[in-house]
Amino acid sequence: MKRLALATVLLLTACGTAPTTPPATTVSAAVKASGTHNDTDTMYLQMMIAHHEQGLEMVRLAEDKATRPDLKTLAAAVDATQSDEDTLMKTWLTDWQEPTTVDHAPTTHADHGGLPATGPEEIAALKKAKGKDFETAFLNLFVAHQHNAVEMATLETTDGTNEEAKSLATRIRQSRTDQIQQMLTMLNS
Amino acid sequence: MRRSVAYPLVALGAIGSTLAVASPALAHGYVSAPPSRQALCASGAVKDCGQIQFEPQSVEGVKGLKSCDGGVSQFSILADESRNWPAKSVGTNVTFTWVMTARHRTADWQYFIDGKKVATVNGNNQQPDAVVTHNIDLSAFPGKQTVLAVWNIGDTANAFYSCIDLNVGGGSAPAPTPSAAAPTSAAPTSAAPTSAAPTSAAPAPATSSAAPVSSSSSWAPGVSYKTGDKVKYEGKTYECRQSHTSLSSWEPSIYTLALWLPL
Numbered sequence: 001m002k003r004l005a006l007a008t009v010l011l012l013t014a015c016g017t018a019p020t021t022p023p024a025t026t027v028s029a030a031v032k033a034s035g036t037h038n039d040t041d042t043m044y045l046q047m048m049i050a051h052h053e054q055g056l057e058m059v060r061l062a063e064d065k066a067t068r069p070d071l072k073t074l075a076a077a078v079d080a081t082q083s084d085e086d087t088l089m090k091t092w093l094t095d096w097q098e099p100t101t102v103d104h105a106p107t108t109h110a111d112h113g114g115l116p117a118t119g120p121e122e123i124a125a126l127k128k129a130k131g132k133d134f135e136t137a138f139l140n141l142f143v144a145h146q147h148n149a150v151e152m153a154t155l156e157t158t159d160g161t162n163e164e165a166k167s168l169a170t171r172i173r174q175s176r177t178d179q180i181q182q183m184l185t186m187l188n189s
Numbered sequence: 190m191r192r193s194v195a196y197p198l199v200a201l202g203a204i205g206s207t208l209a210v211a212s213p214a215l216a217h218g219y220v221s222a223p224p225s226r227q228a229l230c231a232s233g234a235v236k237d238c239g240q241i242q243f244e245p246q247s248v249e250g251v252k253g254l255k256s257c258d259g260g261v262s263q264f265s266i267l268a269d270e271s272r273n274w275p276a277k278s279v280g281t282n283v284t285f286t287w288v289m290t291a292r293h294r295t296a297d298w299q300y301f302i303d304g305k306k307v308a309t310v311n312g313n314n315q316q317p318d319a320v321v322t323h324n325i326d327l328s329a330f331p332g333k334q335t336v337l338a339v340w341n342i343g344d345t346a347n348a349f350y351s352c353i354d355l356n357v358g359g360g361s362a363p364a365p366t367p368s369a370a371a372p373t374s375a376a377p378t379s380a381a382p383t384s385a386a387p388t389s390a391a392p393a394p395a396t397s398s399a400a401p402v403s404s405s406s407s408w409a410p411g412v413s414y415k416t417g418d419k420v421k422y423e424g425k426t427y428e429c430r431q432s433h434t435s436l437s438s439w440e441p442s443i444y445t446l447a448l449w450l451p452l
Contacts, residue, residue: 023451024443024446025446025450026446026447027443027444027445027446027447030443030446031443031444070434073413073432073433073434074433074434076431076432076433077431077432077433077434077439077448080431080447080448081439081445081447081448083447084446084447116290116291116292117288117289117290117291117292117319118319119319122318122319122320136222136286137320140221140222140286140288140319140320141319141320143221143288144288144289144290144319144320147217147244147246147288147290148290150243150244151217151290168444170438171438171444174436174437174438175436175437175438175439177243177437178410178436178437178438178439179436180231180232181231181232181233182434182436184221184224184228184231184232185232185233185234187221187222187224188221188222188223188224188228188232188234188277
């Protein structure tokens with residue numbers, strides 16, 4: 001509610017000086033993370049940016065190569081929402097004067113003895129796959145990819161302090177869990 | 190036996206460097222197809238599963254167990270035979286697909302039916318691919334079977350467990366088991382009681398659960414929205430700008446302006 005109120009105030013202020021300012025059409029224009037943040041917030045956003053960009057690469061392959069309409073639609077919707085979230089997270093980090101990249105993001109899990117699901121080799125293999133094999137390969141790999149997003153979200157909601165970043169993590173956990181649900185259904189239908 | 194079509198092994202050099210610092214595993218993995226019991230829970234094909242629906246990859250227990258729940262009490266539903274788990278009709282040569290969310294070096298994969306080992310696939314103590322497939326010959330086990338698939342981790346004492354209910358020799362296309370009752374067509378969004386729905390051989394496709402949209406109806410999850418559709422949500426009207434099947438947390442808001450614009 002606080003965020004909405006703030007956005008309204010900003011819009012009203014903008015209207016006062018420039019009556020033609022349109023309403024926000026991207027989340028990054030609508031939501032600011034102005035409260036305090038800690039190292040977990042920063043690391044989470046940096047890791048998620050790297051994770052999102054791998055994900056965007058994968059769904060854009062699916063938009064291009066998949067043939068089943070339900071999969072193409074899901075890929076396009078993930079592209080739209082994750083592109084917006086990617087910009088949002090970069091805007092927050094820039095506002096916090098933190099870098100938007102992190103050296104070891106994709107291999108953070110490796111510190112615990114295992115790599116996460118998606119690496120450059122997996123994306124390269126996906127690029128080579130064709131037809132029905134591509135759809136099956138994409139669905140399994142993207143299920144694993146979004147499981148990783150759920151795991152990272154839990155890290156943020158447990159140890160983060162910034163309210164907007166934690167709220168984003170909660171939304172990511174919910175939407176990715178439901179995406180996994182849709183994809184497992186497609187995989188076995 | 191092992192078929193690694195799409196995913197190459199990662200560079201061995203990278204694996205070696207993590208060996209010395211191997212710490213308690215956050216390894217995760219499960220069988221996605223044919224759907225394991227935890228996959229059926231995560232897809233919503235089987236309802237009221239509890240926490241496992243959010244983390245199907247986490248059925249981890251010590252090695253050597255023969256239980257579908259890996260001995261994890263909060264996942265005990267996976268070993269509950271009274272749930273009458275739906276059996277997927279398959280041929281006699283079955284391709285099992287594992288989804289790995291953390292790719293730990295692997296001792297081996299084992300497959301059991303009724304406590305008897307059916308197949309072992311050596312992992313060579315190497316890092317698996319993100320998606321691993323195994324072709325297993327089940328021609329000696331026709332009919333309805335529960336396969337226990339085990340992923341034995343190479344550098345910990347633990348394993349990951351998935352049970353897959355099959356109708357072996359029932360054909361490769363989704364079909365009801367011959368001896369079972371008529372399949373239900375209950376869509377994932379309908380509130381199926383715990384005793385219903387499992388006679389269906391396969392979960393309903395996602396698209397079949399997506400109801401058509403009447404003009405300016407209230408937003409709901411699990412609905413197929415098309416660009417230009419209008420919905421009401423919390424007193425405001427929104428227009429869809431990107432076709433999608435709605436999810437929880439994809440409701441119209443300032444967070445989902447990529448999908449919905451306020452009118």
